[in-house]
Amino acid sequence: MARRGGSLAIPYAIGLGVLVGLPMLAAIALAFTEFTGIQAPRFTGTDNFSRLVGDEAFWRSLGNTLVYIVIAVPLRLVVAIGFALLLHRRERGIGVARAAVYLPSIVPDVAYALLWLWLLNPLYGPLALALGSYSPDFLSDPWGARIGIALMGAFQVGEAFVIALAARRMIPGPLYEAAAVDGASPWFTLRRITLPLMAPIMALLALRDVILSLQVNFVPALIITDGGPRYATTYLPLYVYRTAFRYFRFGYASALTVSLFVLTGIVIYAQYRLARRYRLI
Amino acid sequence: MSITVRDVSKSYSARRREPVAALRGVDLDARDGELIVVVGPSGSGKTTLLRCVAGLEQPDSGRIEVADRDVTDLSPGERDVAMVFQEYALYPHLSVRENIGFGLRARKVEAGEVETKISDAAVLLGIEETLDRRPAELSGGERQRVALARAIVRAPAAFLLDEPLSNLDAELRAYMRAEIRGLQRRLGTTALYVTHDQIEALTMGDRVAVLRDGRVEQFGTPEEIYDSPASTFVARFIGSPPMNVVPMALLADGDRGFAGIRPESLTTTAPGAGRLSGRVIHEDALGHEVIVHVEVGDEVLLARAAKAVAPGLHADTGLAFADADVYRFGADGRAL
Numbered sequence: 001m002a003r004r005g006g007s008l009a010i011p012y013a014i015g016l017g018v019l020v021g022l023p024m025l026a027a028i029a030l031a032f033t034e035f036t037g038i039q040a041p042r043f044t045g046t047d048n049f050s051r052l053v054g055d056e057a058f059w060r061s062l063g064n065t066l067v068y069i070v071i072a073v074p075l076r077l078v079v080a081i082g083f084a085l086l087l088h089r090r091e092r093g094i095g096v097a098r099a100a101v102y103l104p105s106i107v108p109d110v111a112y113a114l115l116w117l118w119l120l121n122p123l124y125g126p127l128a129l130a131l132g133s134y135s136p137d138f139l140s141d142p143w144g145a146r147i148g149i150a151l152m153g154a155f156q157v158g159e160a161f162v163i164a165l166a167a168r169r170m171i172p173g174p175l176y177e178a179a180a181v182d183g184a185s186p187w188f189t190l191r192r193i194t195l196p197l198m199a200p201i202m203a204l205l206a207l208r209d210v211i212l213s214l215q216v217n218f219v220p221a222l223i224i225t226d227g228g229p230r231y232a233t234t235y236l237p238l239y240v241y242r243t244a245f246r247y248f249r250f251g252y253a254s255a256l257t258v259s260l261f262v263l264t265g266i267v268i269y270a271q272y273r274l275a276r277r278y279r280l281i
Numbered sequence: 282m283s284i285t286v287r288d289v290s291k292s293y294s295a296r297r298r299e300p301v302a303a304l305r306g307v308d309l310d311a312r313d314g315e316l317i318v319v320v321g322p323s324g325s326g327k328t329t330l331l332r333c334v335a336g337l338e339q340p341d342s343g344r345i346e347v348a349d350r351d352v353t354d355l356s357p358g359e360r361d362v363a364m365v366f367q368e369y370a371l372y373p374h375l376s377v378r379e380n381i382g383f384g385l386r387a388r389k390v391e392a393g394e395v396e397t398k399i400s401d402a403a404v405l406l407g408i409e410e411t412l413d414r415r416p417a418e419l420s421g422g423e424r425q426r427v428a429l430a431r432a433i434v435r436a437p438a439a440f441l442l443d444e445p446l447s448n449l450d451a452e453l454r455a456y457m458r459a460e461i462r463g464l465q466r467r468l469g470t471t472a473l474y475v476t477h478d479q480i481e482a483l484t485m486g487d488r489v490a491v492l493r494d495g496r497v498e499q500f501g502t503p504e505e506i507y508d509s510p511a512s513t514f515v516a517r518f519i520g521s522p523p524m525n526v527v528p529m530a531l532l533a534d535g536d537r538g539f540a541g542i543r544p545e546s547l548t549t550t551a552p553g554a555g556r557l558s559g560r561v562i563h564e565d566a567l568g569h570e571v572i573v574h575v576e577v578g579d580e581v582l583l584a585r586a587a588k589a590v591a592p593g594l595h596a597d598t599g600l601a602f603a604d605a606d607v608y609r610f611g612a613d614g615r616a617l
Contacts, residue, residue, distance in 0.1 A: 174370035177337050182384030182435075183358030192383070196374045 024261075030254035037248050048255035058256065060231055061239035064146070068235060069213045072150040076209055080157040081202065084164035085194065098165070105158030113223040116152040120224065142232030145225045149233055152220055153213075160205050167201035168194070200278035207271040211264055236260050282348035282438035282471050284311040284334060289343030290495075291329055303329040304340070305495040311439070311488075316465050316472045318486030320479055322518070326495040327475045331441050334473060335364050348438040358387075363432035364441040368448065369424050371416040371431075377403075378412040381430045388435075402430040405464070422453050429461065433468060440465065440472040446481065458485055479519050483507065491515050513614040516541045522565075522572050524608070525582045531557070532607050538617065539610040546606035547584035549573060549592050555599025557582070561592050575600060 031048055033041035052058050083101045087094055104112065120138040122128050128135045138148035171194065179189045195202075218237040221227055227234035227242070234242075240260065244253035286309040294300035303326045311317040319327045332338040334345055336357035345353045352360040363384070371380050378399055385395045403409045406426040416424055425445060432440055445461070446454045462485050465472050476482060482489045483503040490500045491514075499511035510516035516524040524541045532540035552558060559577035571591040573584045575598060584600060592598040609617040 172368075172370070174366050174368060175372060177335075177357070178364065178366060178370040178372075178431075179383070179387070180337065180357040181335055181360075181362065181364045181441075182387050182431075184383070184387035188387050192375075192387075193372060 027254045027257050030251050031258045033251040033254075035250040035254075037250055041251065044251065048252050049259075051252065052255055052259060057231070057234075057239060058259075061234045061236050064231070064233060065214060065217075065235045067146055068150060068217055069210055071147065072153045072213050072217075073206055073209045075150060075154045076157050076160060077202065077206055079154050080160035080205065081164045081198070083157070083161050084168050085190075088165055088168040098161075101161050102158035104155045107156075109219040110223060112152070112156070113220045116148070116220065117224045119152075120148045139225060140229050142230050145229055145233050149217055149220050149225065152224075153216060156216075160209065163201060163205060164198070167198045171197050200274070203274050203278075204271060207267055207274065210267050211271075214260060214264055214267075283313050283346070284309075284317075284439050284471055284473060285344075285346040286310070286330070286334065287344040287346075289330070289333055289340045289345065291326075291333060291338060291340045302495050304333070307343070307492075307495070307497055309490055309497060309500065311471050311473060314469045314471055315487045316462065316474055316485060318474045318476060318482040318489045319492060320476055320482035320489060320518075321492030321498075322477060324494075325492040327477075327492050328443055329495075330492070331364075331443050331473055331475045334360075334439075335362055335441050336360050361438040362441055363435055363437040363439075365428045365432050365443065365445045367444045369416075369428040369445075371424060371427055373416055376413050376415060377408065377419070377427050380416065380427055381412075381434050384431065384435045398434050399430075402434040405433065406430045421449050422457065425449065425457060429464065433464070433470075437470070440470055440474075442472060442474045444476055445474075446476070446478075461485070479521065483519065489519075491518060493518075509616070510541075510608065511616050513539055513541065513610050516608060516610070522583045522585075525580075526610070527580045527582065529609070531577065531580060532602070533604070533609060535609075538612050539614065541608035541610060542582075542602055542606055544572065544583040544585045546602055547582060548601045549575075549584055549586045549590065550599035550601050552597040552599055555601040557600040557602075559598060559600065561594055561596050561598055564591065564594050573598070 030041060032043060032045060034044050034047075035041035087097050087101065107115075119125050119127055122135070122137055122139055125138075127138070136144040136147065138144045175193055175197075176189065179193055184192070215237055217233070217235045218241065221233045221235055221238045222241070225233040227238050236256065237260070240253050240256045243249050243256060286307055289304055289307045290302070291304040292300040292302040305326075307326070307330055309317065309319075309330070319330060321327045329338060333340045334347070336352065336355060336359075340353065343353070344351060347360055347362060372383065375383065381399045381402055382395045385398060390398075399412070400409070403412055406429055408423060408426045408430060411419055411423055411427070416427065419427065425448075428445065432442075442461070446457050449457060458481060461474075474481075474485060482491075483506070486503055488500065488502055489506050491498045491506060493514050499506055499515045501509075506515060506519050510519065510524070513526045517526055520543060522544050524543050525547070526539050526541045529535045529538045529540045532542055548555070557575075557577050559575040559582070561573050562576045562581065563574035565572035565574075566588070569588060571586050571588055573586050573591055575582050575584060577600070582600065586592070611617050
């Protein structure tokens with residue numbers, strides 16, 4: 001039975017090998033070469049990695065990525081958990097509300113980015129019109145742009161919302177009844193029961209979101225800000241893309257990709273350890 | 282501190298379905314320091330009644346008082362009651378110490394006082410050694426004690442206990458029965474105790490309320506409930522094995538209504554020597570005695586017999602009884 005089950009995974013394994021495994025191996029190999037796409041790759045040893053250490057643009061895009069993570073991950077987590085706590089009860093119309101929370105996650109990335117390009121527009125965008133002179137300069141100020149890009153990600157929390165919703169619904173009702181009889185206020189109950197019991201899932205969601213945040217900002221940075229202003233939203237994926245397809249330095253772009261891969265691997269390992277610690281896997 | 286329940290009704294409604302009445306005009310009162318057992322079969326409304334008193338359910342009508350204070354519209358935390366849940370409802374991520382002190386901290390009691398009260402409660406329940414453990418590391422009996430400690434630590438006006446012993450094995454249950462009763466007497470706190478176990482009801486309650494279909498079928502001392510059942514339902518529900526309830530003509534004069542007799546009031550005799558004759562169709566051997574199932578006409582009567590004199594399976598037997606031991610019920614099932 002187990003062998004038959006394993007054989008069912010063969011098509012997936014082939015797809016994974018051809019579509020992910022081979023390109024990954026090719027990228028690792030290219031990372032040790034100079035390759036413009038015109039001439040054949042030339043082996044340069046660890047030159048690309050040495051150059052990467054001294055590359056100011058790389059460190060700036062890594063810094064931007066970390067800034068994005070610091071702003072976007074807590075924001076997305078708070079939004080996902082906040083909606084889960086608000087919408088966990090079975091009530092009339094609750095399905096519609098839950099669907100509304102999930103909806104932005106299934107809007108195509110480019111369409112979603114174009115929508116936000118309009119929302120954040122400093123001249124005729126609704127945010128600028130609503131806030132008037134109080135409106136931050138979302139597209140032309142570096143910090144405004146960083147916050148704007150993070151803000152648009154805060155509404156695409158469908159999967160995290162569903163996971164948080166399930167985690168909240170798994171907390172046994174009698175615990176809340178016991179707390180109510182004990183005279184605990186809603187705030188005390190949230191701090192002492194709900195959040196501690198959801199903590200393992202919240203930690204997993206945070207780590208998952210960190211991984212996501214290493215990649216998810218590519219489309220908005222490309223479409224809304226084009227990495228600007230003053231490189232403030234040039235995140236690692238956008239820097240890799242430009243290095244490869246604007247400057248045709250495929251070898252160096254591969255080295256950047258490998259560095260992103262290592263960074264992601266470290267986060268995944270931390271996630272695995274955390275899941276083991278709380279016996280989630 | 283007394284608990285008074287006046288004409289409380291509660292029904293549940295599901296979408297596209299008729300509302301289901303869980304409580305229909307329940308009246309109940311627990312005097313200061315009394316332990317009232319609410320007993321009834323599944324679905325009789327006993328847990329709903331307890332939850333209404335706790336404030337976890339809002340009655341549709343009626344009035345609930347705790348310590349002479351109308352609490353009908355108050356939140357659970359404002360009612361000054363403590364509840365022990367069937368599954369204990371211990372907070373799994375908190376230590377025993379934190380579990381016991383949860384209610385005190387929620388009410389912003391000063392830290393030093395919290396520690397003193399936790400220690401006192403732990404000593405009273407004999408769980409001092411477990412204070413730094415988590416609930417998952419405790420045995421069933423220890424969890425039960427922690428749940429009790431959490432209830433007593435606040436010194437509430439009343440305890441509400443929802444089938445607190447149902448998850449324990451028989452031996453521990455018997456031990457904890459005495460423990461809870463002793464603790465409640467020592468503290469002198471009024472308690473409502475819900476159970477489906479009639480042995481718990483008879484052994485623990487100062488008074489017992491028998492619930493059926495959301496109504497109080499009978500409310501009285503255990504002796505009254507056992508010796509003078511108000512209806513065939515109470516007669517059958519209280520006592521183990523249950524009372525034999527048969528058509529009146531079989532045991533007494535009259536052709537309307539029902540007659541009841543407890544198995545211990547029926548004596549097996551030589552065939553033809555008793556007032557009834559029948560055949561043994563089943564035996565429950567309990568070691569020192571046997572519960573004999575005797576088929577008499579269309580009815581089956583249960584009789585207790587000492588092991589030495591039990592007639593044996595498939596044997597013909599007589600059954601003797603005294604008229605004074607026969608209970609009489611009307612056609613509606615109410616006691617005459």
